[in-house]
Amino acid sequence: MKTMEAVNKGISLVLRNAKMIPIIYAINLVLALTVAIPLYSTLAKSTNDKGVREQLRMGFDYTWWSEFYHEAHHIEKTVRPSLTGGFGPLFDNLEILLTGKVRQFGSWILLLGVGYLLLTAFLNGGVIGIYADEKRSFTVSRFFSNSGFYFHHFFALLLTAVLVYFAVYKFLSPAVFGLIDQLSSSWMSQKSVWYLNLFGYVILVLVIIFVNMVFDYAKIIVVAEGKASSWLCIWLAVKFIFKHFLGATGLYFLLAGIALLLVLVFGFLLNSIHPSGIATIILVMLFQQTFMLAKIWARLNFYGGQCVFYTNQPREERRLKKV
Numbered sequence: 001m002k003t004m005e006a007v008n009k010g011i012s013l014v015l016r017n018a019k020m021i022p023i024i025y026a027i028n029l030v031l032a033l034t035v036a037i038p039l040y041s042t043l044a045k046s047t048n049d050k051g052v053r054e055q056l057r058m059g060f061d062y063t064w065w066s067e068f069y070h071e072a073h074h075i076e077k078t079v080r081p082s083l084t085g086g087f088g089p090l091f092d093n094l095e096i097l098l099t100g101k102v103r104q105f106g107s108w109i110l111l112l113g114v115g116y117l118l119l120t121a122f123l124n125g126g127v128i129g130i131y132a133d134e135k136r137s138f139t140v141s142r143f144f145s146n147s148g149f150y151f152h153h154f155f156a157l158l159l160t161a162v163l164v165y166f167a168v169y170k171f172l173s174p175a176v177f178g179l180i181d182q183l184s185s186s187w188m189s190q191k192s193v194w195y196l197n198l199f200g201y202v203i204l205v206l207v208i209i210f211v212n213m214v215f216d217y218a219k220i221i222v223v224a225e226g227k228a229s230s231w232l233c234i235w236l237a238v239k240f241i242f243k244h245f246l247g248a249t250g251l252y253f254l255l256a257g258i259a260l261l262l263v264l265v266f267g268f269l270l271n272s273i274h275p276s277g278i279a280t281i282i283l284v285m286l287f288q289q290t291f292m293l294a295k296i297w298a299r300l301n302f303y304g305g306q307c308v309f310y311t312n313q314p315r316e317e318r319r320l321k322k323v
Contacts, residue, residue: 001312003250009312010255010305014297017130017138024123024296031119035112043068121158124219125150127300131307132224146223153222156230161215168207176200213252214238216302220310240310247309255305259298266291 052064129146130138180200184193217237218230227233241248266287273284 001247001309003247003254003309006247006251006305006309006312007254007301009308011301013131013308014300014304019138019140020127020130020143021293021296021300023140023143024127024300025293027119027123028116028292028296031112031116046071117158117162118155121154122147122151124303125154125223127303128219128223128307131304132220132311150223153230153233154219157215157218157222157234160231160234161211164211165208168204168211172207173204176203209252209256210241213241213248216306217241217248217310220303220307224307224311240313244309244313248306251305251309252302255298255302258301259295262291262294262298266294 046068047064050064050067124147126143126145126147129150130136130143136142177197177200180196184196188196214234214237217240218233221227221233221236221240222230225233225236227236270284270287270291273280273287
């Protein structure tokens with residue numbers, strides 16, 4: 001199957017089962033509200049006590065934030081200003097991608113992230129269960145039934161993925177940049193050293209993309225082939241990717257390009273709005289929630305496109321053995 005055909009059919013598959021998007025959004029919203037409500041209460045109390053609410057409507061008050069940050073103890077400690085406006089989340093995610101330093105965001109965010117990963121592992125079973133069997137239409141009961149049925153497989157894959165990412169950031173990344181430091185002799189220009197470090201980051205990102213692809217296809221193989229061993233599916237995913245390397249990687253980069261374009265569009269839109277009143281604040285909130293829906297849609301495009309790409313390959317080309 002051609003890459004563009006997989007992209008088009010994958011997006012069509014996502015749109016045909018678009019009812020999943022508000023369900024996933026609602027579940028994520030409930031998780032977010034468990035943090036947002038107490039955080040809002042704390043912020044509202046602080047701004048009222050300090051008398052800075054009107055100043056914050058006109059612009060950021062660094063003095064207030066500095067005092068608030070030093071007095072914070074729990075989830076409030078994670079609040080921090082962003083100098084990049086609507087692109088703040090993009091740069092935060094990019095920083096995590098390049099460094100793997102998630103602990104700097106605080107234990108509360110780390111704990112919330114663990115909960116989010118578990119929730120995602122649960123929901124992914126429902127999503128891929130729907131996409132892998134195009135003959136059956138979406139129903140809420142079928143979605144949650146698949147989520148529960150495949151959760152133990154996806155939980156095992158999640159734990160394995162965490163270990164692999166840990167190895168990448170703990171061992172591979174230091175090895176790559178340690179080698180770069182050795183190659184960066186004193187006679188090299190600053191520009192040459194910069195390009196050498198950029199090359200190191202490119203290698204790291206490509207490795208992470210490959211790992212992402214492997215675990216995406218491992219999930220798909222678990223569902224599409226009904227495999228009993230989650231770890232076997234990782235190996236089968238590696239074999240499948242190498243057998244269809246250009247198609248699989250081309251599909252991933254195209255879908256990643258669509259997702260990046262969405263982020264840039266919403267980032268520019270959010271940067272163009274300066275919330276100074278109730279109307280503009282509500283507008284920003286609506287944009288942010290629309291962005292969340294778009295992010296879910298973009299993530300589902302990966303599973304939709306990859307499911308279509310995998311299931312439309314001749315079975316003998318998958319090189320799968322009965323287990």
